[in-house]
Structure formats: C-alpha cells, structure tokens
Amino acid sequence: MPRGAVDVDSVLDQVRPVVAAVRDRGVPAALEMCARFDGVRPDRVRVPQDALVQALDTLPADVRDALEVAIDRTRRVHADQLPTDSTTNVAPGGTVTERWVPVQRVGLYVPGGTAVYPSSVVMNVVPAQIAGVRSIVVASPPQAEFDGLPHPTILAAAHLLGVDEVWAVGGAQGVALLAYGGTDTDDDELAPVDLITGPGNIYVTAAKRLCRGHVGIDAEAGPTEILILADATADPVHVAADLISQAEHDTMAASVLVTNAVELADAVDEAVNRQLAQTRHRDRVTSALSGRQSRIVLVNDVDHGLVVVDTYAPEHLSVQTENAREVAGRVCNAGAIFVGAWSPVSLGDYCAGSNHVLPTAACARHSSGLNVQSFLRGIHVVDYSEQALSDVARHVIALASAEDLPAHGDAVRFRFDAVDDEENANAAG
Known part of the structure; x- marks a missing residue:
C-alpha cells in the first residue's frame, strides 16, 4: 500500500536532550529552544491577556463568523458524545457505578509552522x-513576525472560546513544558498538565512519545492522508480537488485514489494537472502527489476497493461511488468518512461539526479521533454491603486460591472471621 514512512525513532536522539533540558531547567531551557528553532525568544511564555483581546478585536469579520459557525457546530456534535453515569445492581446490596470524571488540566498543542490552524484550536x-x-x-509556537507571540488568529480563536491561558512555545520544547511545567520569566507558575492532545510534526510526536507515561497523550500523529474510493460515477474535477486539498498540508501528505474505473483515473490525472496550474502552494502539492505515499490504485470492483480501504485504514476516507451511503456503511477502518460528492474532507476540517484530529498511519484500525471521551476517565465505584460480600465470598476465595494469591482471599475471610469471633464471644458471655 502507498504510505509515507515517518520514523519517529530516527529523531528521538535529537529530541531527548530537548525534553531533558526543559524537564531539568524549565522555562529558560524552553525559551532557549524557541530562539534556536523558531528564530525568536519570547519575553515570557504566557501570552498577556491584552494580546488575546487585541487579536480577537482585529480578527477579520469573515474569519470570526466562520470560527463562530465552526464552534457552534462542533459543540452540538460533541455535546451528544457526553456519556452519563450508570449504576448496575449486581446483587442485592451490591452495586457498581461507572462515573465519568474529566481530566483536571489539559495542554492542547496547536501547530504553527507550514500553516496556521485556528481550526485546530476549535477541535x-x-x-x-x-x-x-x-x-x-x-500552546503554539512563537512567531518572529508577531514579536514572539503565536499567530494572532490562533490567539483570537482561543479567546473566542474563552481560553485565557495560551503559551508561546512550540515544538518538542512546548510538549516538554506542558508535561513538566515551570516558572515563567515574571515568576508566574506554569502548572504542568495531565494530558496533551493535538497534532504536530515528527519532533512534536517524538516529544509526546518521550513524555508519555508522565502525562497522557492522545496519539502519535503522522502525516495527514486522504483515501478516495470512487467509481465511474464520480466527478474527476471533485476527486482531483480533494486530492490536491490534502496534499496542500505537507510534502509528506498522502493522497490516494482507489478506483475500478480506468477512465476516471485518467481523467483525474488530467484534472490534477489543470488544477495545479492555479494552486498557490504548487511546489508543496506537487511534492506530496509525486511522493511514494500518493498513488492511484486500480481495483476490480467496489467490493475489492473496500478491502483496500480497510487494509489502509485512512485518516480521511471519501466515498464517491454509486450508492455512496450504503458503501460507506460497510467500512470498518477509517478515522472519518465523508459520504458522496457534497461532503468534501475540507468540510470536516472546518464546519461539518466533526473533529479533524484523527488517527493516521493505519491507527484507525484500533483508535478513534479526538472526542469528548478523550478527556474523560471512567471510574468504577464498588459499593457492597456485608451480606452482598458474604454471598460472593467463597468465589473470591476460590479464585484467589487458584491464582496462588492467598492474601487476596484472606482479605475477605478475615472480615467474616472477625464477625464470627465477635458473635461467639457475645454468645459465650
């Protein structure tokens, strides 16, 4: 299968000392790395509140309107994901309740290199x-052209969402500072987080891997990818535009067309060449489309194409076939599925209401995209009465004995031995 190779292990030796320096020296080390890697050293890590207000005040009206629509739709979709606590009556006097408890403090990483992603703030x-x-x-990288602050659109999106804590730090040093915290240059304490989410480049991914365990992470994100499953009914202009839109992200982005129609494949090639002439990031797109990660894959029929889809497990799957909704319903492995000609992936990037932080590199075989439950922990609360424990005591003791863990059984047995001893003493008295 066509897929770009991203070897996180290859940069671990470069990233490890960065993470260690921030862990040991905190903010001074992080700011040194900002100067080295971003070409600017912020005066302090935490962005002043007035900078957030100014960014929103000067945000173009059309961008603000678009962000407000994206926020509203994303909130509506994600509100329906919120689970409710449940209590199961296992036996008379014995219950198990599952409580959903939010993570207390999270760090949300927003990239700021090749492109600016206020939509990732929303997601x-x-x-x-x-x-x-x-x-x-x-947390988002400082920008030299904005006096060491993150891009103003990032700041505006955060302020629009009511987030008043934004850090001007990115890359591996940003991840490390989120994980370990520190003291800012104005003596303000930057508290460490419990969970870090959000996409980033290979160095961000390596830092998340090194910090995993000390903090939680959502996933190790690889280059973005789209797979389009199409037949002869698809419009080649639409397909070409979708392939190009994904290639626009990064030279390592993967754009894959799977089709049983040779005529469509040829027409898409022609449409791509025409559209490239008017694409702003032509060099980046051309590099991505000509890389080994991007291909047109010919299959016998749509059923055969579905096998390819589930093997590839794409981050974004676009189904542009006859009976697209039925075909999409047969897919097992995908981060998100876009059904038909009028549901382009770029809709999901911004205003569909779905989340665009999705599993890459075939991780859709076992993982979901970012969602409300990414920020929740399920806690079982066990509440048994004396009689309920007594009713199951012999089974606990039997299993503890089978596993050669007698103290486990004793933890139950001694409770009732103490009760028996007290009852015998009372009877003797």
Missing part, C-alpha cells in the same frame, strides 16, 4: 470543554 478546545475540563492551556 481541541471544544471536546475538552464539553467534557468538563476546568483548566485548559493552548
């Missing part, structure tokens, strides 16, 4: 807020 912040997370910090 990270909204499910965290719906889950009930009370303490949220957004």
